[in-house]
Amino acid sequence: MATEEASGSDGKGQGGESSVTYYRLEEVTKRNSSKELWLVIHGRVYDITRFLNEHPGGEEVLLEQAGTDSTESFEDVGHSSDAREMLKQYYIGDVHPSDLKPEGGNKDPSKNDTCKSCWAYWIFPIIGAILVGFLYRYYMAESKSS
């Protein structure tokens, strides 16, 4: 497991662009006040302490979400692409892989589903075409004999 794990409380603002810093959810949960406010959105950790006063939706909503995975709340509001762009400047790292929830997209099951639907997409039209072929021949034979 090649993970660069952050454990110090002064790790904010670090995390070079080349290497990802991983944070345990436990660490994120501790940053739940206006003095230090971290959020998780789509498995990424954001230090939005300095954004608190600037948030167009107000401080309160952010304080309510402080230290949590606020992916759902963030998406529910239907934030604009500008808001999504803004996220980048507050990004400090990723949630540690062992703390990641299988959020809506379990890799293996979704792959299996795709494969299942793959053959289904092909097999039904092929069976349909064969049936139509047989029916056509049957009617042709019938019309010739009568």
Ligand code: HEM
């Ligand atoms: C760090 C992450 C966030 C950023 C960068 C951000 C940014 C923004 C921006 C730019 C807007 C103005 C409207 C837009 O452009 O979409 C906005 C509005 C809003 N945001 Fe956030 N936001 C963040 C997190 C959250 C969270 C976690 C909540 C939780 C509920 C929230 C709730 C709202 C609400 C209620 C509005 C007002 C929407 C409206 O008036 O239509 N935001 N936010």
